[in-house]
Amino acid sequence: MGCLYSKNARNVPGYEEPTVLAAETPFTVDEVQALYELFKKISSSIIDDGLIHKEEFQLALFRNRNRRNLFADRVFDLFDLKRNGVIEFGEFVRSLGVFHPNAPMADKIAFAFRLYDLRHTGYIEREELKEMVLALLHESDLVLSDDVVEMIVDKTFKDADTKGDGRIDQEEWKEFVSRYPSLMKNMTLPYLKDITLAFPSFVLSSEVED
């Protein structure tokens, strides 16, 4: 029996064999194929070119293509491994692999660190932390006075910056996360374990070529 995934997907830019992606990620070949269904849906929502553009990513996340969000921008940028402004299928699978329940915790912690290292300096700085808190307040309509924001940022920074050099490095981040494990909650997507159930149409209609 032929494989619909291979026949249709080979023409897509950034196509990669599911067996290769399965070997490099926590996903099985069936799961990679099910992810292709999700990828197709997102990548064809505005421009049907087999690539996820930022507006398509925003549309999938917020049901609104124009809703800008600092954190969604950061996630998009980290998924865009080639840094060419779009997410290809291979990038989508490799990046989502970090969110798999079976992915190593160290990978999740490192991903979150890069997410919060807004200026790519290798450190999370106080200014970045405050910028992120303000972005969250803006997004949530939560109102906190500047004094309260300063207090929250100060307290957190002192707690995390154990070396006291005014910036949070990866080692400090790892230690901080071990004390506040809830911070890693959104780095695991239970859905990814059931992805073949969520997108079963492909799996039922095809078999994998050896």
Added chain:
Amino acid sequence: TTPLTMNAFELISTSQGLNLSSLFEK
């Protein structure tokens, strides 16, 4: 938990932009 008892990263992690589960909603 109220924002005042959360640390800054806990507050940030509630962002909708970090909740990728919505990618899987049909």
